Amino acid sequence: MHELSLTQSVVELCAARAAEQGARTRVTRVTLEVGALSAVMPDALRFCFDACTRNTALDGAELEIVEIPGRARCLDCAGEVTVSRLFDTCGCGSANLVLVSGEELRVKQMEVEECA
Amino acid sequence: MCVTCGCSDTDGVTITELTSADKRSRNSRVYRAVDQSAKHGLHVRGHAHSHTHGHAQHESAEVVALHARMHGTTVALEQDILAKNQHLAEHNRDWFAERGILALNLVSSPGSGKTTLLERTIRDLQQQLSINVIEGDQATLNDAERIRATGCQVIQINTGTGCHLDADMLARGLARLDPPSGSVLMIENVGNLVCPALFDLGEQAKVVILSVTEGEDKPIKYPHMFRASRVMLLNKIDLLPHLRFDVERCIAYARQVNPGIEVFRVSAESGEGMAEWYGWLRREIDQQRELEALP
Numbered sequence: 001m002h003e004l005s006l007t008q009s010v011v012e013l014c015a016a017r018a019a020e021q022g023a024r025t026r027v028t029r030v031t032l033e034v035g036a037l038s039a040v041m042p043d044a045l046r047f048c049f050d051a052c053t054r055n056t057a058l059d060g061a062e063l064e065i066v067e068i069p070g071r072a073r074c075l076d077c078a079g080e081v082t083v084s085r086l087f088d089t090c091g092c093g094s095a096n097l098v099l100v101s102g103e104e105l106r107v108k109q110m111e112v113e114e115c116a
Numbered sequence: 117m118c119v120t121c122g123c124s125d126t127d128g129v130t131i132t133e134l135t136s137a138d139k140r141s142r143n144s145r146v147y148r149a150v151d152q153s154a155k156h157g158l159h160v161r162g163h164a165h166s167h168t169h170g171h172a173q174h175e176s177a178e179v180v181a182l183h184a185r186m187h188g189t190t191v192a193l194e195q196d197i198l199a200k201n202q203h204l205a206e207h208n209r210d211w212f213a214e215r216g217i218l219a220l221n222l223v224s225s226p227g228s229g230k231t232t233l234l235e236r237t238i239r240d241l242q243q244q245l246s247i248n249v250i251e252g253d254q255a256t257l258n259d260a261e262r263i264r265a266t267g268c269q270v271i272q273i274n275t276g277t278g279c280h281l282d283a284d285m286l287a288r289g290l291a292r293l294d295p296p297s298g299s300v301l302m303i304e305n306v307g308n309l310v311c312p313a314l315f316d317l318g319e320q321a322k323v324v325i326l327s328v329t330e331g332e333d334k335p336i337k338y339p340h341m342f343r344a345s346r347v348m349l350l351n352k353i354d355l356l357p358h359l360r361f362d363v364e365r366c367i368a369y370a371r372q373v374n375p376g377i378e379v380f381r382v383s384a385e386s387g388e389g390m391a392e393w394y395g396w397l398r399r400e401i402d403q404q405r406e407l408e409a410l411p
Contacts, residue, residue, distance in 0.1 A: 002280060010197055017191060087339055095372065109191060110190070
C-alpha cells in the first residue's frame with residue numbers, strides 16, 4: 001500500500017503550497033497525473049485521499065486523476081507503440097523499447113479559494 | 117519540518133540500535149522520537165546548495181501566488197509526487213559517495229532467504245570487508261538480532277504499518293549507524309516485491325532476491341521490482357532437485373523485463389554459487405573506491 005504514503009506526500013505538498021497563498025486558503029480540487037505503468041492504483045489513491053485530507057487545508061477537496069497511457073519508442077523500427085505492460089514488445093517483434101510516457105506520478109494542479 | 121526541503125518526520129517509525137552483542141532487546145536503545153540534531157547533522161552535510169535552492173523556491177512561490185491572482189483559483193504545480201523522497205535519496209547518495217561507501221538495497225518477497233544470505237555473506241567476507249546493515253521490517257528486532265550475532269553493526273528500522281523503507285527513514289538510520297568510510301552498507305528492505313521498487317533510498321544498486329521455492333514467473337508478475345534491480349540472486353538452488361522450477365525460464369522472464377540484469381544462482385545454505393556473488397560485490401567496491409579517489 002505505497003499509495004498511502006504517496007497520498008500523504010500529495011497532501012503535504014498541496015497544503016504547503018496553499019499556505020504560501022495565505023493562511024485562509026483552502027484547496028477545493030487536486031489534479032494528479034498517473035501513468036498506466038507507474039505501479040500505482042488510482043483507486044487506492046482515491047481511497048486514501050479522504051482519510052489523508054481530513055483536518056488539513058485540503059479537507060473536502062475533490063481528487064481528479066488523469067491516467068496517462070503507456071507509450072514507447074521502438075529502437076529497431078523507430079515506431080511508437082502503446083504498451084500496457086513493462087515487457088510488451090513492438091509490432092515489429094522487437095523488445096527494444098524505450099518508454100516515453102506512462103510512468104508519470106505528478107501533481108498537475110490544484111484549485112484554491114479563500115475561506116471567510 | 118525542515119525549511120529547506122520540506123521534509124518532516126514520519127510517524128510510527130521506530131529506529132533501534134542494537135548496542136551490544138547481547139541479543140536481549142532490553143539492551144537495545146529504542147528511539148521513538150527522532151534525534152533531531154543527529155538527523156539534521158546528516159542533513160546539513162547534504163545541503164551545500166541550500167542557499168540558491170531556498171531562493172529559487174521563494175521566487176517560484178511568488179510566481180505561483182501571482183499566477184493564482186491573475187488566473188482565478190487554479191494553481192499549476194507540475195511536481196512529481198516522489199520528488200521529496202528523490203531529493204532525500206540524492207542527499208543519501210552524496211553522503212555515500214563522499215565516504216566511498218557501497219550501499220545496496222536488498223529487496224524480495226518475505227521468506228526468500230534475504231537474512232540468511234546476508235548472514236552468510238557477512239560471515240564469509242568479514243575478514244576482508246567492513247559490512248554494516250540496516251534492517252527494515254514492519255515489526256520485531258528478530259532480523260537485527262540475527263545479523264548482530266555475526267558481530268557486525270546493525271540498525272533495525274520498524275516501519276509500523278509502512279510497507280517499504282523510504283529515503284528519510286534511511287537517513288535517520290544512517291545518523292545512528294554512522295558507517296565508516298570505505299565500508300559496505302547492506303539495506304534489507306521490507307519483504308515486499310511491489311512498494312520498495314518506487315522508493316529510491318540513494319543506494320548504488322537494488323539487488324532482488326528470488327528463491328526457487330517461489331514461482332518462476334515472479335519477474336513478470338512483479339515487473340517493476342525486477343526492472344529497478346541491477347542484480348538478481350536466485351536463491352535456495354540446493355532445493356532444485358525437489359522442485360519443479362525452470363531456472364532458464366525464470367532468467368528469461370527476468371531479462372524480458374530487464375535485459376541488463378545480472379543473475380547469480382546461489383544457495384546461502386550450502387554456499388554454492390556464493391563466490392560469483394562475492395566477485396560482483398568486490399568489483400562494485402573497487403568502482404566505488406575509484407569514484408571516491410576522483411578529485
